[in-house]
Amino acid sequence: MMKNSFNDSSAKRDFYGVQLETPFMLGTAQYPSPAILAKAFEQSKASVATVSLRREASGDKAGQDFWRLIQQLNVHVLPNTAGCHTVKEAVTTAHMAREVFGTSWIKLEVIGEEDTLQPDVFGLVEAARILSEDGFQVFPYTTEDLVVADRLVNAGCRVLMPWGAPIGSGMGLNNIFGLRALRAHFPDIPLVVDAGLGLPSQAAQAMELGMDAVLLNTAVSKAGDPAMMAEAFANAIRAGQLAVKADPMVPRDMASPSTPILGKAFLD
């Protein structure tokens, strides 16, 4: 068992010098309306909002209105490089995001495969090194691969964000062994399960594995009631966090009676 490798995730982890109030990072895309987005964030008590950069026509004020809304949420902002397929695209986008959003945090995505949106881990490591050397605080969207994780840490990353499952799939944790191994190999690096979660129980499971936070978007924004789902995730994340703190029992193969045998009547 790897019980002893569990971190006490109730202790707030340090994300590049920032201790988050809650281990919940929530995306801002695909909500039915800005008002519902704001309500979902209120119910989630999320500490971090992920954002992006896109082209905007000069007459269109949507981006400017969106940015004002995000600033009112009173959360940390984590810009992403979503949609980037090359190191150059990702690095350039990161620079643009740093200027617009006023933060050195960057959720680094270098996509390598279209069907799964699996990261191009080779490009990811290279981009992470370039950006870390340039003062960025990189949150790399990666797989659970231990060797890639090691390269990312060597490149300067002090947070790792392994996927749970492909982005937007809602499949949950596809490789529990891999995530558990990642936790065991990197006990001092904050780990965030990013992408693929569909249900609150999966977020609880991620926290029970000793993850330091979860990041999700679609599971909340595409729910019938995003605000209610945000609250459900918040409760599940808290439950998983408490479970780790409570020091869970070690599973066993054989039954063990919970009711004491001693003092049982002989009634044969």
Add this chain to the structure above:
Amino acid sequence: MKHIQVNSEKVTAKSERLSDLLIELGYADAVVATAVNGDFVTQGNRANIQINDGDRIEVLAPMQGG
């Protein structure tokens, strides 16, 4: 006049500098980031960047993201 592309749209503009081009195109008060021919141009450097025929300009604004 300069024949350029702004966010992949063909544009004819009179501005000589990137800072002036943003004003000419109506981005004067917008929070945006810029790139010219694939290279990031900081806000502070926009006044130094000459606009040439055929330039590809990217103007990006905050947007929803996951």
